[in-house]
Amino acid sequence: MKRIGIVGGTGYTGAELIRLALTHGEFEVACVTSRGDAGTPVTKVWPSFAGFLDLDFTEPDPGRLAECDLVFFATPNGTAMTAAPELLARGVRIIDLSADFRLKSIPSWEHWYGMKHASPALVAEAVYGLPELNREAITGARLVANPGCYPTATTLGLIPLLEAGIVEPRTLIADAKSGVSGAGRKASLAHLYGEVAENFHAYAVDGHRHYPEIVQTLNAVSAEATDITFVPHLLPMFRGIHVTLYARLRERVADLQALYGARYDGHPFVRIEEANSHPDTRAVYGTNLCRISVHQVNENQLVVLSVIDNLTKGAAGQAVQNANLMFGFPETQGLTAPPMAP
Numbered sequence: 001m002k003r004i005g006i007v008g009g010t011g012y013t014g015a016e017l018i019r020l021a022l023t024h025g026e027f028e029v030a031c032v033t034s035r036g037d038a039g040t041p042v043t044k045v046w047p048s049f050a051g052f053l054d055l056d057f058t059e060p061d062p063g064r065l066a067e068c069d070l071v072f073f074a075t076p077n078g079t080a081m082t083a084a085p086e087l088l089a090r091g092v093r094i095i096d097l098s099a100d101f102r103l104k105s106i107p108s109w110e111h112w113y114g115m116k117h118a119s120p121a122l123v124a125e126a127v128y129g130l131p132e133l134n135r136e137a138i139t140g141a142r143l144v145a146n147p148g149c150y151p152t153a154t155t156l157g158l159i160p161l162l163e164a165g166i167v168e169p170r171t172l173i174a175d176a177k178s179g180v181s182g183a184g185r186k187a188s189l190a191h192l193y194g195e196v197a198e199n200f201h202a203y204a205v206d207g208h209r210h211y212p213e214i215v216q217t218l219n220a221v222s223a224e225a226t227d228i229t230f231v232p233h234l235l236p237m238f239r240g241i242h243v244t245l246y247a248r249l250r251e252r253v254a255d256l257q258a259l260y261g262a263r264y265d266g267h268p269f270v271r272i273e274e275a276n277s278h279p280d281t282r283a284v285y286g287t288n289l290c291r292i293s294v295h296q297v298n299e300n301q302l303v304v305l306s307v308i309d310n311l312t313k314g315a316a317g318q319a320v321q322n323a324n325l326m327f328g329f330p331e332t333q334g335l336t337a338p339p340m341a342p
C-alpha cells in the first residue's frame with residue numbers, strides 16, 4: 001500500500017481523487033488538506049464518503065505531507081510550486097494537477113499565469129503527465145505535471161494527425177465545451193446555477209491559458225511548427241468536455257480509422273469509436289476514458305470529436321493513471337469502472 005496525500009481536498013478534483021483512491025486497492029488516503037476546513041471530518045464536506053473514509057481535513061503542513069509516498073496537489077496555480085522543493089527533498093513524489101509545472105518556458109508561464117515562478121529549477125525536471133505521449137518518462141518521474149482538461153481532450157484528438165504529418169499544422173481549430181466543474185468549487189457569480197442554466201456562451205476567445213500548453217504538446221509531436229485557434233465554451237452541465245477539432249488534410253489517407261487505431265493501440269483509456277460516430281460526454285462520465293471519432297467531411301476537411309470527463313481523464317483520473325505508472329502498478333489500477341450512465 002502507498003500512502004497518499006491530497007492537498008486541496010475540498011475542491012472538485014480533490015474530491016474526485018478521494019473517490020478514486022478509495023477503491024484503488026493500493027492507496028491508503030493518509031492525509032487530505034483544507035485550510036478552511038482543517039479539523040473537520042472529510043465526510044462533513046463530502047457526505048458521499050461517509051462509511052468509506054474516517055479522516056479529518058488537516059492544514060497543508062509539510063511535515064505531515066512528508067509522511068506520504070506521494071502527494072497530489074489539487075490546488076490553484078501557484079501553490080504546488082512553492083511546496084514542491086521541500087517535499088521532493090524529503091523523498092515524496094508529487095503530481096501537480098495545477099499548471100505550475102506544465103509549460104517548459106518560464107517567461108511564457110509567467111506571462112500567462114501572471115506571477116513569478118517560485119521553482120523554475122524544477123520545471124525542466126517535471127514530466128508532462130500525458131501517458132499516451134510520455135509513458136516511459138512518467139514511470140521514472142518524481143514530479144509530474146498533470147495536463148489541463150482542455151489540453152488532454154484536444155491533443156489526444158490531434159496527435160495521430162500531426163505525428164503522421166498529414167494535416168496543415170498551422171490552421172487547426174479546437175471548438176471546445178466544458179461543464180461548470182471545470183471552473184472549480186470556489187464561489188463565482190458567473191457559475192451560479194441561475195447564470196449557467198438555460199444558457200450557453202464562449203469565453204476567453206482572445207486568449208486562454210490552455211492555448212500555450214496545447215501548442216507545446218502539438219509542437220512536440222509535429223515535424224513543423226503548429227498553431228491552433230482554441231475557443232472554449234461553458235456548458236450548462238456539471239461534468240464533461242466535448243472538443244470538436246477541425247484540420248485540413250494535405251494528402252488523402254486511405255484509412256484514418258487504422259491510423260488512429262494503431263496510434264492508440266496499447267493505450268487503454270483512448271477509445272477510437274466507429275467511423276462517423278458521435279461520442280457523447282455521458283459515455284465517459286466518471287471515467288478515465290477519452291472517446292474519439294474521426295470524420296472526413298469532404299475532400300480535405302477532417303472533423304475529429306474528442307470527449308472526456310474533465311474531473312477524471314481531465315484531472316484526477318489521469319493523475320491516478322500517472323501515479324500507477326510511477327509506482328509500477330498496472331496503468332488501469334482503480335480506473336476500470338464503466339461510465340455512470342444513463
Ligand SMILES: NC(=O)c1ccc[n+]([C@@H]2O[C@H](COP(=O)([O-])OP(=O)(O)OC[C@H]3O[C@@H](n4cnc5c(N)ncnc54)[C@H](OP(=O)(O)O)[C@@H]3O)[C@@H](O)[C@H]2O)c1
Pocket residue numbers: 007008009010011012013014033034035036037060073074075076077079097098099147148149181182183184185186310311314315
Ligand atoms: N476542475 C477541473 O475540471 C480541473 C481540471 C484539470 C485541472 N484542474 C486544476 O486542478 C486544480 C484544482 O482544481 P479544482 O477545480 O479542484 O479547484 P477548487 O475546486 O477551487 O479547489 C481548490 C482546493 O485547493 C485548496 N487551496 C486553495 N488555495 C490553497 C493554498 N494556497 N494552499 C493549499 N490549499 C489551497 C482549497 O481548500 P482550502 O482553501 O480550504 O485550503 C480547495 O480544497 C486547479 O489548479 C485547476 O486549474 C481542474
